[in-house]
Amino acid sequence: MGILEFGFARNSLLASAVMALFLPGLSFFIVTRRLSFTGVGISHSAFGGLALGVLVGINPLWAAVGFALVVALALAEAARRGVPEDTTTGVLFAGTMALGVMFLAVAGGSRVDLWTYLFGNILSVSRGDILVLAVICVACVAFGAVSWKGLLLSTFDEELARAGGVRVGLLNTLLLVLVSFTVVGCLKAVGIVLLSGLLVFPGAVGARLAVSCRAGFVASYIVGALAIFGGLALSFTLNLPSGASIILVGTLLFLASLFVRR
Amino acid sequence: MNHAVSVSDLTVRLGGQEVLSGVSMSVQKGWIAGIMGPNGGGKTTLLRVLLGMITPESGEVEVLGMSPKHAARTGLVGYLPQRSVQSLLPVTALEVVRMGNHATRREALEALELMGVADLAKRSFWRLSGGQAQRVSLARVVVSNPGLALLDEPSTGIDTVSQEDFYRLLLRLREERGITVLLTSHDVGAISSYVDQVFCLNVRMHCHGPASRCLTRERLSELYGRDVDFIYHPPEDADGHT
Numbered sequence: 385m386g387i388l389e390f391g392f393a394r395n396s397l398l399a400s401a402v403m404a405l406f407l408p409g410l411s412f413f414i415v416t417r418r419l420s421f422t423g424v425g426i427s428h429s430a431f432g433g434l435a436l437g438v439l440v441g442i443n444p445l446w447a448a449v450g451f452a453l454v455v456a457l458a459l460a461e462a463a464r465r466g467v468p469e470d471t472t473t474g475v476l477f478a479g480t481m482a483l484g485v486m487f488l489a490v491a492g493g494s495r496v497d498l499w500t501y502l503f504g505n506i507l508s509v510s511r512g513d514i515l516v517l518a519v520i521c522v523a524c525v526a527f528g529a530v531s532w533k534g535l536l537l538s539t540f541d542e543e544l545a546r547a548g549g550v551r552v553g554l555l556n557t558l559l560l561v562l563v564s565f566t567v568v569g570c571l572k573a574v575g576i577v578l579l580s581g582l583l584v585f586p587g588a589v590g591a592r593l594a595v596s597c598r599a600g601f602v603a604s605y606i607v608g609a610l611a612i613f614g615g616l617a618l619s620f621t622l623n624l625p626s627g628a629s630i631i632l633v634g635t636l637l638f639l640a641s642l643f644v645r646r
Numbered sequence: 647m648n649h650a651v652s653v654s655d656l657t658v659r660l661g662g663q664e665v666l667s668g669v670s671m672s673v674q675k676g677w678i679a680g681i682m683g684p685n686g687g688g689k690t691t692l693l694r695v696l697l698g699m700i701t702p703e704s705g706e707v708e709v710l711g712m713s714p715k716h717a718a719r720t721g722l723v724g725y726l727p728q729r730s731v732q733s734l735l736p737v738t739a740l741e742v743v744r745m746g747n748h749a750t751r752r753e754a755l756e757a758l759e760l761m762g763v764a765d766l767a768k769r770s771f772w773r774l775s776g777g778q779a780q781r782v783s784l785a786r787v788v789v790s791n792p793g794l795a796l797l798d799e800p801s802t803g804i805d806t807v808s809q810e811d812f813y814r815l816l817l818r819l820r821e822e823r824g825i826t827v828l829l830t831s832h833d834v835g836a837i838s839s840y841v842d843q844v845f846c847l848n849v850r851m852h853c854h855g856p857a858s859r860c861l862t863r864e865r866l867s868e869l870y871g872r873d874v875d876f877i878y879h880p881p882e883d884a885d886g887h888t
Contacts, residue, residue, distance in 0.1 A: 416735040537746045539735045543727040547697045548746040549718065591736050595770045600736040 387620055395514060396506040396626065399573050400612045402517045406524040408586035408608030410566060412601050413559060415587030416539050418469075422459060424580040425473035426560065427567040429455040431576055432480035434501050435487035444501065445568060451480060452564035460557040504575030504627035506616065513572055520569040524562055531555055536597055578627045585611065585634040589641045607637050649708070650675045650794045650826035651696060656705030658691055665691045667850045669705070673843070675793075678816055678827040680841040682834070682861075684870050687848040689830040690728070693796045696828070697725055710793050717794075721747065724787035724795040724825075729779075729803055732772050739774065739782045740767040749789040757785035761815065777808025781815070788819060795819075797829035801836060809833070813840040834861055 387393045414423045433451030437444030455476050462472040488498075500508065509517075528535070538545035538552045545552050563583070570579050590604030615630030651673040658666040666688045673679045681689050694700045695707060698715035709717035717723050737745075743754040758764040761781040766774060771782060780800060787795050801809040813836055819825045831837050837844055838857035846853040846860050846869045853860045853869070866874040 416733065418734060533746070536735070540733050540737060540742070540745055541727060541730050543730065544725065544746060546699055547694075547718070547725045547727070550746075591734055594736040595768070596736060596738045597741055 392507050393620070395509050395511065396573075396616065399506055399509045399514050399517055400616050402514060402521050403570060403573065403582075404605075404609045404612045406521040407566070407570070407582055407612075408590070408604040409528055409601065410524055410562065411583050411585070411587035411608065412590055412604040413535055413539065413587070414563065414583055416591050416600075417556075417559070419559070419563075420584045420588070422469045422473045422560065423563055423583040425459070425477040426452050426455055426563050427576050427580045427583065428477050429480035430567050430571060431502070432483040432487070434498065434571075434576075435484035435491070438498075439487040439491040445571065448501075448571060449565070449568045452567050453561065455480060456560035456564040457557070460553070460560050463556065464553055500575070501571050502575050502577050503625065504571065504573050504578055506573040506619075506626040506630075509573050513569075517569045517573075520562075520565050523565070527558060527562060531558075535559075574627045574630065578631045581631040581634055582608075582611070585638045589638050592641050593644055607634070611637060648674055650677070650710055651828060652706075652708040653692075653695075654706040656692075656695065656707060657703045658688070658695060658700060659703045660691070660700075665849065666695070666702075666847075669847065669851050671845050671851060671854060673826060673828055675826050676820060676824060677842045678820055678829070678840060679843040679845065680837040680857075681828065681830045681845045681847050682832070682837055682869070683830075683847040683852075689847055690798055692847065693725075693798055693828075693830065696796060697723065721790050722793045724790065724792035726780075726783050726787050726795070726797040726800055728798045729776075737771050738768050739763065739771050739785075742771045742782055743786045743789050745786060747786075747790045753789055754785070757789040758782065760788065761785045775808070776804035777811065780804055780808070780812055784812070784815065784819075788823065788825065791823065792825060794826045794828065797827065799830050799832070801831060801833055809836060816840065834866070837861065 388397070414420060430448040430452045433448035434444040436451070437447035458476060459469055459472050463469050534545065534550040534555055537548060538550050538555055542552050567579060570582070574582055586604040586608035589607040590600045594600035594603050611634035612630055615633040616626060618624060618633065619626040619629040649672045651671070653669060653671045656666055656669040657664065669692065681692065683689055691700060695702055696709050696714055698713070698718045707714055710722055712720070739758065740751070740754055743749065743757055744751070749757070755764060755767060758767055761784055763778055763781045763785070766778060766782065771779060774782065801812055804812065816827050817840065820827065838861050841857060844854065844857050844860040845851060846865060848869050853865050863874055
């Protein structure tokens with residue numbers, strides 16, 4: 385039975401399987417809707433929340449949820465007022481990181497292992513963490529199933545989608561809210577810094593290699609699964625950090641895709 | 647009910663500014679009608695009102711005998727927006743035709759066939775030439791058999807030969823499917839050659855009627871607010887030579 389005799393290994397495999405069920409699909413729409421930098425911004429904004437949790441003595445993950453959610457809603461509102469998402473992201477990214485540094489300075493030294501939240505450790509996820517991931521997974525899959533046509537149409541052409549009665553602003557807001565929940569759900573497994581990669585490379589490779597929507601979506605899932613399970617196998621085999629292994633496999637797949645001619 | 651579009655005393659205000667003022671117009675069923683006017687003159691806004699995307703401040707609007715929102719919900723109004731920035735979404739020509747409607751694969755292929763581009767069905771939409779992409783987009787408009795097609799600057803960014811092919815396609819659609827077409831354009835030559843009725847719009851309706859009456863130097867100078875001269879461009883051959 386090998387390493388799977390251990391509970392932590394089974395948990396990490398289960399967490400990987402759940403992440404592989406929804407992260408690549410989310411990534412496909414993040415990339416094709418030009419929200420890659422926004423995804424990076426939302427994931428990094430969670431740092432401010434973690435530090436606030438440390439300062440006031442509440443569960444850092446709850447504080448991170450609040451921060452990521454506020455940033456996601458602020459991005460959606462700013463976009464509605466005509467401010468491009470990347471502009472707002474650039475400001476809030478730095479602002480929430482700065483807040484995090486301030487909170488930690490006031491707290492007078494870290495009382496939690498911030499390293500785990502920044503770079504993640506999938507071997508440390510508990511059954512409770514997996515349950516949270518599963519709930520987020522169900523929410524993402526349900527959102528995708530209900531909004532599939534509207535998501536595709538508004539990604540292709542927003543004007544056409546609006547004319548067809550698609551509530552583009554609402555879709556964008558819901559997508560960003562799901563990203564913020566995803567960030568917090570994956571914090572322990574992959575970490576703030578590394579998660580931004582996982583939100584981008586499956587969709588980036590899928591969109592680059594495929595000619596059709598369907599093929600692009602499927603390719604994103606294949607790339608996501610290869611990176612997650614390949615990285616985990618690498619981590620188990622060579623005793624390397626799990627989050628970094630997953631992201632490095634994904635990065636290599638992305639770089640390799642640049643040399644593929646369509 | 648003989649009109650596909652009927653607008654009476656329409657006023658639209660956006661961001662505190664009057665974009666359309668007291669506009670009245672009607673488009674008969676089976677017409678190909680063109681709206682001309684300067685940028686910012688309200689052409690796209692008028693199309694958006696007809697699609698039910700903008701609620702006017704005042705005035706009466708009927709599309710195929712219904713309110714614009716009701717007409718849009720029935721799927722009887724096809725829309726081709728201005729060409730937008732290339733999306734990162736990988737998408738084939740066939741997928742484009744099936745976007746935002748309930749068309750089956752077979753119906754989509756038939757629409758591409760009608761436009762003469764069925765062989766492009768599996769090609770990436772973003773790798774098509776301007777003329778090919780417009781034919782695919784028009785296939786998306788006609789696939790749901792609309793009574794009215796609203797086309798926003800459909801000939802922008804495509805070469806003269808492709809433009810002529812495109813307008814001939816519109817004539818064919820009118821003949822074979824009875825589709826009424828209302829399009830916006832800056833192209834005086836195309837408008838005067840292919841449309842039944844011209845509407846000259848710059849916030850208010852300056853003139854409407856046959857092209858021969860509306861597209862005169864005096865009328866266009868008044869519409870654009872400055873002197874307008876016509877420059878005659880001899881038609882290009884297939885190789886682009888004049």
